[in-house]
Amino acid sequence: MSKDQVNVLNALDSAQTQWYHFTAIIISGMGFFTDAYDLFCISLVTKLLGRIYYHVEGSPKPGSLPPNVSSAVNGVAFCGTLSGQLFFGWLGDKLGRKKVYGLTLVLMVVCSIASGLSFGHEPKAVMGTLCFFRFWLGFGIGGDYPLSATIMSEYANKRTRGAFIAAVFAMQGFGILGGGIFAIIISSIFEARFKAPPYAVDPVGFTVPQADYVWRIILMFGALPAALTYYWRLKMPETARYTALVAKDLNQAASDMSKVLHVDIEAEPKQAEKISQEKGKEYGLFSNEFRRRHGLHLLGTAITWFLLDIAFYSQNLFQKDIFSAIGWIPPAKTMSAIGEVFKIARAQTLIALCSTVPGYWFTVALIDTMGRFVIQLMGFFFMTVFMFALAIPYHYWIQKAHLIGFVVLYSLTFFFANFGPNATTFVVPAEIFPARFRSTCHGISAAAGKLGAMVGAFGFLYLAQNKDKTKTDAGFPPGIGVKNSLIVLGVINCLGFLFTFLVPESKGKSLEEMSGENEDLQEEGSTSGVAKV
Template sequence: MARDQLQVLNALDVAKTQLYHFTAIVIAGMGFFTDAYDLFSISLVTKLLGRIYYTDLTKAKPGTLPPAAASSVTGVALVGTLCGQLFFGWLGDKMGRKSVYGMTLVLMVLCSLASGFSFGKSAKGVMASLCFFRFWLGFGIGGDYPLSATIMSEYANKRTRGSFIAAVFAMQGFGILTSGIVALIVSTAFDRSYPAPPYSVDRLNSTIPQADYIWRIILMFGAVPAAMTYYWRMKMPETARYTALVAKNATQAAQDMAKVLNVELDPEEAKIAKMAEEPRNSFGLFSKEFLRRHGLHLLGTTTTWFLLDIAFYSQNLFQKDIFTSIGWIPSAASMNAVHEVFRVAKAQTLIALFSTVPGYWFTVAFIDIIGRFAIQMMGFFFMTVFMFALAIPYEHWKKHNVGFVVMYSLTFFFANFGPNATTFVVPAEIFPARLRSTCHGISAAAGKAGAIVGSFGFLYASQDRKTPDTGYPPGIGVRNTLIVLGCVNFLGICFTFCVPEAKGKSLEEMSGENDEESEEGRGSKTVPV
């Protein structure tokens, strides 16, 4: 049996699209812009780091990052992100969304700047300090996932909620695009000061300090959008759903949303008091009641995000290696270090511009029309198809690299017009308000676990057994790795059936918070978590 919705929440559900919706999208979205910039800009400079810190000047031969350094520099931010998603997701439900929201930005600004100032007396020292700062950068980034998604879902109306949450996440595409553009600009500015091959010891030694500025500037730029957003985040009121349903402060919720919606709202304090007394509000994350109501949902959101990120992050972080393997990016020995940054950035920018960014905005346009389930199924299906289409005739594509790039771009398009967006949207809609941020954080952390598997696993698995002197143990090669990723995407199709459709429904309908009867209400007791 369901009971009446609170007036303040009903007003949010039926509100017409207004300026505050777009303001919230920009404020929350700039966090994701920064997140994507910080996470993916490292892939643009890893080859440069190898040249600067691991070139043997006695041989005048371009260096590469050792396996341990490459995997650490690339993956440590993902580990930090996973930890931040769990911690800040839980904290967002305990302290409130707004209270925690500013902490994540401060951490991102400080650690972006600190990454650029990484120091050390040796190459290992610089790599160690860079990894330290990028871990804490990732920790701040992790907090942005559950908080931004939860805040946007609780501000939005139910008719266009999916589009609003997806629009916040779509800013990630602009972050990836901007990282490529910044790298293009910086590398172009420094390109003339770095020698072209053939190299000499004196010429390499004299130009390393100039090249050292490039990666530092690229990484430090991530502090700019985060710093610009801080003031506006602090001006946002706490969401009405947290204030009313979790903090039980009906008067404050009505006052906050009355200013936002420009309407008069009844605090309905008596109704809030009655809700607080109801035993059904007591079930926690580790209770039988949560397992009965949402256990399958949490399984669906965690597994699909985990599987998606194995493929998505391995593709994003190591696309430079794939493009080098098929000959779209020349070998390191044929160009100078700064021009290599330019070529890698150019490839990433083109992929982002023509496939990644459009994919995000196709989701924004269609998610409230065809629904979350259909988009996620379609995305996983086409990612599976294109992975196998790339892998099976792999030797053919090595001779026709333009066709490979087109097919590869389509996998990015359907990742973003598909599960990369929907796995972010759905966990913010289907769980109770008091557990919403925590469950989104758990789902996102599962995704980052997949990203870690994808980044570290792809780094080693893609090594060709026939390639000598790479410093990596022999793997299964790029072709077989793409086949494995295709199988991973197929599993994503299977687990999508665990995820409910939230199109057109209020958050309280999806979470069951309007249901009066429950196992808890019939007598069993659990301790809230």
């Protein structure tokens, strides 16, 4: 710790783990629980939407969403998220973390409810309003990324900061799990209460009118955890680092943190003078000085997040083939519409329990021991290995006799994504940039990730297309499209491994040490004649 470190920041860095740390994790983490629930619950009900609104009377098959509608319903929230990450990231540095933090929750609550109330009788009207509200839902979700990460990093002590930030992000796993469990409960209730008669053999008979309530309830439930957290977000004080280093009000920062830490912290006059003299002499975002100090760091955090999300979201799209092949999701014509929601939710819940959630919490447990750099390298390395192990002998794995091995390797790619770059790409941008740029730079990095998610979603669908519609005995597409897709994903993970070397290790260091703000204070003190404290 620099001897010039401001007292209040020194107190935060050296503070013992206290109840306020866990309170901050819960308050920030519930936002991420809601984010994950809202983003991923749409995949549980897209098939139901097709059966309700796009079934053709007299058709022997259940309806399905047209490709363009399906892409819009699934992808519009990503577009909103990307926009929200950039806008709220910038706004969080301009106005303060706390002033903006509640606004993101308001957007999520209102738009979650509005998504479920999507109005109209014609399919175009329902899908149009659904896409409109999901864009703005994504906009609010996007704001939660930089703000939650920045707030948690600025509240935490330096010994366990990585675990605290990773714990906030790990709530995403519980959000995915919670979405699956809630969909199982709702679909079970409706299936038992409004089950189609056993003699109904036409697909229309399997889609009872009450099925329209199922998807609406599932989407609207996402408003509840966000609403429950709103009051506590308003009660949080502004972070001391923003108040001291950006707003330049050292007395207010000391007062706020004295209440939080339950200790007396005084702002020394010499420290306050040094902070105030620095105002107006700082380099700007994307200035030559910023590029010299942090240009490669920002490139590293943005590119690694971009590459990760191409691979991560592409993997998610392939799940439906695996679920169908191992019998978790039978053919649609054998199930009622509500029963299909149950089967899809059950499959997602099993994957979350066995792979997604454990991966997140391995990162929480080990990030401050192993370090961010090692975990990210390890994650990209094993994701590369498993992708190539699936792709090169693809025709061997997709036979029914070897399907269990395929599923195990495929699940391990999810485990090492979460015990790896899916967590560290969220943590590192909240630690290595100066306080006045921290939220903006995290928003830029996160937006690059969402751009990767969109590239992955549409790119994978294009690469995996195959004109030969026959299936192997395991139910997988036999052609070269999926195999080539897995090879491409392996190459992308390998590139992520290489670009990780642009990202510095922040384990055990203060935020000011990582960002160079300690050195800036020393230079200001030496040039102005202010004594060291």
